[in-house]
Amino acid sequence: MFRLEELVARLGGELVGDPATVVRRVATLDQAGEGDLAFLANPKYQSRLSACRASAVIVAPAARSLSDRPLIVTKDPYAYFARVAQLFNPPEAFAPGVHAMASVACPVPASVSVGAGASIEADVTLGEGVVVGPGCRVGRGASIGARTRLHANVSIYSGCVLGADCIVHSGAVIGSDGFGFARERDGSWIKIPQVGRVVIGDDVEIGANTTIDRGALDDTVIGNGVKLDNQIQIGHNVRVGDYTAIAGCVGVAGSTTIGARCMIGGQAGIIGHLNIADDVVVSAGTLVTKSIAKPGVYTANLPVQGHADWVKNFAHLRHLDALVDRIRALEQRLEEHKPE
Amino acid sequence: MFRLEELVARLGGELVGDPATVVRRVATLDQAGEGDLAFLANPKYQSRLSACRASAVIVAPAARSLSDRPLIVTKDPYAYFARVAQLFNPPEAFAPGVHAMASVACPVPASVSVGAGASIEADVTLGEGVVVGPGCRVGRGASIGARTRLHANVSIYSGCVLGADCIVHSGAVIGSDGFGFARERDGSWIKIPQVGRVVIGDDVEIGANTTIDRGALDDTVIGNGVKLDNQIQIGHNVRVGDYTAIAGCVGVAGSTTIGARCMIGGQAGIIGHLNIADDVVVSAGTLVTKSIAKPGVYTANLPVQGHADWVKNFAHLRHLDALVDRIRALEQRLEEHKPE
C-alpha cells in the first residue's frame, strides 16, 4: 500500500490530485476499483477513462485533462506501470540456506537458497543471493551471477555461465549438446563433441522448457537484457544481441547471429548460419531462410480460410509456375494481335 | 479377463453370441487373436471383419450382420472400446505415503502418494488419492484436487489450482511467469510481475513438457475435460473452454480465448488477444491470426512438393501482386479491343 506521493518520490512523474491518495494494487482500466492504480498506455482506450473507477490512473501528458481522478502523468505510462507493479509485487523471498535434501559440492554464500532435491556439482561459482530451486542441477564448473533465480527443475550443464539478475523458469535446459554429427557413407552418424559453453549476460529471463545448446567449438552467447519466452530452442553457436525479445515456441538453428533489440514473434523459425541485423521484427509463424540486413518488419505466413475455400485456393499453389506461363502466353498473343 | 456378459452388464451394449466368451485384452482388428476383443469403429475397415481372428468384436448396429463371431453391438464402438480398455488397463497404482526422500511442508492425506525427490511447499492443499511423482515441485499455496496424478518432474508454481481427476505428464510446467515486459526507450525491458494464477478444471490431461503461464493480473483458465497434448505452450490470461482438445506443439499466445469443444491440430498457432468460437476445428500447422466467430474447419497450410517444383512455383509468391496487375492489364486490353 502506497500513497501517490510516495510513488512519485520513488519513480518520478507528475502528481495531479491528492498526494495522500492511497493505492493498494495495480489493475487494468476496466477492472480497477477503489484502492487500485490503473494505467492508460494505449490512446485508443482513452474513452474508457471516464468510466474507470480506479483511485488513481497513470497517464501520458496528452491525457492529463481527460479525467478528474488523481493522476500520475509520465511520458511512458506502461513502463511506469511496470515499475509500480514491481513495487507492489516484489519477487517471492526464499529463505537462504541449503536444504537438507540438496546435494552441494561447491562453496555456497550464506545468502544463497538451495531447494530440496537440487544437485550442485564441484567447482560451481554461485553469486550472492542466488536461488537454486528444488530439483535443479548445476553442472561442474558452471557459474551463476548474483541474485539470479533458477525455478524448479532447471538443468544447467557443466561449464555454462549465467550473469547476474537472471530468471530461469522451470524445465529450462542450458548447455545441452548442440546437434552436431558427421555423416558416414552408410548414412550413420559420428558425434562431434560439443565443447563450447553457453554464456548468458545479465538481466536475462529464460522461459519454461526453453533449451539453449552449448557451442560446438566456440560458445553460444545470449546478450544482456535478452528475454526468451517458453519452449524456445536455441541451437549451438547462436548469438543473440542485447535486449532482443523472443516469443514462445521459436526455433533458432545453429550458428545464426541475431542482432540487438530484435523482436521475434511466436513460432517463428530462423534457419542456421544467418545474420539478422539489429532492430529486426519477425512476425509470428514466419520461417526466416535468408539473412536480413536492414531493420524492419518481416513476414511470411498464410491467411487462414474456411477449409473449403482453402482447398479451392491452395491447390493452385502447386501449379503457380504453369499459371504464370499461361499469363505470359496471353500477353504474347495479345502483343502479336495488337492493332498497328 | 472378462466374460462378454460381464462387460455388457457394466458398460451396456447388446450381446450377440456366447455370453460366456472370455476376452483378455483389447486389440486392433488386424492384430487381434484368440482371447482378444477387437473393435470396428470406422466403416471403411468393414471388409477386414471377415479375416479378423478376435474372440469377439465391438461393432455398430449397421455391422451386426457382417460377422458370425460374438459381438457387442453399440452405437459408438470406439467410445465403448475406450471404456473396455480402461477396465482391462486400470491406471498404475501407487502406494500411498510420503517417500523418505521427499520434502513436504503441508498436511498430506493418508491416501496421497509422494515420490522421491518431490518438494511440496507450505500451504499446499492436496485432495484424497493425489499422486505427486518423483522430482515434482508444488509451490506454496497451490491446490491439487482429488485423484489428480502428477507424473515425474512436473513443476507447479505457487498459488496454482488443479481440479480433480487430472493427469499431468512429466516435464509439464504450470504457472511460470507470462511473457510480460514494458519496453524502455533504449530498447531494454522492465518485467511486469505476473500475479495471476493458473486455474485448471476437473478431468484435464496435460501432456509432457507442456507449459501454461500464470496470468498477469487475472488468471489463466483451463476448463473441465480439456485435453492438452505434449509440448503445448499456453500464454498468460488465455482461457480454454470445456472439452477442447489441443494436439502437440501448439502455441496459444496471451489473452486469447478458445471456446468449448474446439479441436486444434498439431503445430497450429493462435496469436494473442483473439476470440475463437465454440466448436472450431483448426487444421494442423495453421497459424490463426484473426478471431473466428463461427464453428467450422479452418486451414492455412501449404502443399508439399518436390524441392525443384517448390522452387519453381513458390518464387512467384513474391510477385503475386505484380501478377494480378498483369492479369488486370490483359483484361483491360481485351476489353478495349473487343469487337463491337
Add this chain to the structure above:
Amino acid sequence: MFRLEELVARLGGELVGDPATVVRRVATLDQAGEGDLAFLANPKYQSRLSACRASAVIVAPAARSLSDRPLIVTKDPYAYFARVAQLFNPPEAFAPGVHAMASVACPVPASVSVGAGASIEADVTLGEGVVVGPGCRVGRGASIGARTRLHANVSIYSGCVLGADCIVHSGAVIGSDGFGFARERDGSWIKIPQVGRVVIGDDVEIGANTTIDRGALDDTVIGNGVKLDNQIQIGHNVRVGDYTAIAGCVGVAGSTTIGARCMIGGQAGIIGHLNIADDVVVSAGTLVTKSIAKPGVYTANLPVQGHADWVKNFAHLRHLDALVDRIRALEQRLEEHKPE
C-alpha cells in the same frame, strides 16, 4: 595432445609432412593457431587454406597440393575430424556408485553411476556403465542398455526400453501417454489407456526436452543410430528408421512411419498415419500432409518479405481460385477472337 603419426595409426589416413607434429585440439580453419588441427571439409572454403595458421590440417585428396603445412589426407575430412574431436574430448567421466540421495529399487551394477535425487523403480534393468543423472526418474520395469547416459531430469516411464550407447539430454520424456481419446456425443473425451511401450535402439541421441509417447496398443519404435535434436515431439506408435536424423522442434503425429536415413529439417511437421520412404529429406518448416513414396527433397515453406510487400502479395492467396478463373476467361475470349 597427439602426434600426427599417433592419429594416423589410430584412425587411418595418409600423413603428409612431419609425423612428429604435435596437435592439442581441433579448431576451425579460421580460428586455428599453433597446436591446433583444422579441417577442410567443404571445397568452397579452399581459399582459406593458405591463410590458415593451424599446425596441421585434415584435407581431402583433391586439396593435398594446396598447402605446405602438415596434412592428414582422407576421403572424408569431416568424419575424420569428428573422430579426432572425440579423441581429444572424451565424454565426461562419472564416478560409479549410487548417490546417497538417490532412491533405487532395482539391482545396480557396480559400474553404474546414479546421481542425487534420481528415482529408479523396481524391476528396472540397467546395463554396465549406465549413467543416470541427478533428478532422473526411471519407471518400473524399464530397461537401459550398457553405457547409455541420461543427463539430469530425464523421465523414463514404466516399461520403456533404451538400447546401448544412447545419450538422452535433460528434460527429455520417454514413454508418456499417447494422445488417445474417444469422443462422446456431448464432446467430452474418454481416455484410451496407452499400454504400448517406447522401444529405442542402440546409439540413439535424444535432445533436451524432446518427448516420445508410448504406443496405444503396440510400441513406438526408434531405430538404431537415430539422432533427435531438442524439443521434438514423437506421437504414439510412430516408427523411425535407422540413422534418421531429425532437427529441433519437429512434431511427428501418431502412427506415422519414417524410413531409414531420412533427414527432417527444423520445425517441420508430419501428420499422423503417413508413410515416409527411406532417404527422404524434408526441408525446415515444411508440414508433410501426405505420404512420400520416393527418396528426394521435399519442401513447403514461404519466402520471407518485408511486411508491406507481404501484405500486398499474400492478400491474393485468398482469391487464387478466382484469379485462375480470370485467366481461363481471358484464354477463352482470346480463343474466340483469334484470327482464322
